[in-house]
Amino acid sequence: EIVLTQSPGTLSLSPGERATLSCRASRSISNNYLAWYQQKPGQAPSLLVYSASNRATGIADRFSGSGSGTDFTLTISRLEPEDSAVYYCHHYGTSPETFGQGTKVEIK
Amino acid sequence: EVQLVESGGGLVQPGGSLRLSCAASGFTFTTYWMTWVRQAPGKGLEWVANINRDGSEKYYVDSVKGRFTISRDNAKNSLFLQMNSLRVEDTAVYYCARKGGGLRWGQGIPVTVSS
Numbered sequence: 001e002i003v004l005t006q007s008p009g010t011l012s013l014s015p016g017e018r019a020t021l022s023c024r025a026s027r028s029i030s031n032n033y034l035a036w037y038q039q040k041p042g043q044a045p046s047l048l049v050y051s052a053s054n055r056a057t058g059i060a061d062r063f064s065g066s067g068s069g070t071d072f073t074l075t076i077s078r079l080e081p082e083d084s085a086v087y088y089c090h091h092y093g094t095s096p097e098t099f100g101q102g103t104k105v106e107i108k
Numbered sequence: 109e110v111q112l113v114e115s116g117g118g119l120v121q122p123g124g125s126l127r128l129s130c131a132a133s134g135f136t137f138t139t140y141w142m143t144w145v146r147q148a149p150g151k152g153l154e155w156v157a158n159i160n161r162d163g164s165e166k167y168y169v170d171s172v173k174g175r176f177t178i179s180r181d182n183a184k185n186s187l188f189l190q191m192n193s194l195r196v197e198d199t200a201v202y203y204c205a206r207k208g209g210g211l212r213w214g215q216g217i218p219v220t221v222s223s
Contacts (some may be wrong), residue, residue, distance in 0.1 A: 097155040
């Protein structure tokens with residue numbers, strides 16, 4: 001099983017600032033099958049990025065994913081109030097699939 | 109537009125059974141693997157099970173092996189999760205999701221296991 005460790009646990013930033021979220025895997029993820037999701041309170045998660053760096057349809061270009069192997073990053077270039085949420089990484093290349101524990105982004 | 113609508117959740121006693129259903133629309137169901145993911149109250153996401161396009165391959169998280177069964181009916185564009193021998197720790201919101209470049213999610217259905 002691949003363990004995904006996200007950091008930091010909580011990020012508190014002001015609107016317009018840049019957010020950098022990390023996801024580290026316990027071993028290399030094949031084909032960079034790594035996705036990022038946003039979850040707001042009381043809602044289902046929604047897909048932001050897949051295959052480490054491909055933005056999902058309809059996702060604002062301030063969201064970008066990067067990385068390969070064991071180290072992946074989600075960057076939100078200019079935070080907006082509606083970006084307040086929990087963000088999860090997820091590897092989906094092989095079973096068992098796993099999720100990171102989440103990073104909570106708070107907007108000051 | 110991808111639409112996934114779960115049903116069949118509710119309150120059940122420990123040791124009981126439930127069958128979750130997921131009605132899919134807006135895409136060609138037979139060309140996608142499907143997934144169940146759950147989220148316990150106040151906790152993170154946990155992958156539960158996958159099924160391939162024709163139902164011949166199934167994979168489960170260790171904690172549900174032997175108790176849960178994932179299945180699909182391609183003629184009815186439907187996904188199922190049969191949950192037996194339910195435990196208190198199975199309490200969660202259960203999400204149906206379409207695999208393929210990440211997951212596209214349903215709205216989720218709560219399952220509560222309690223006496």
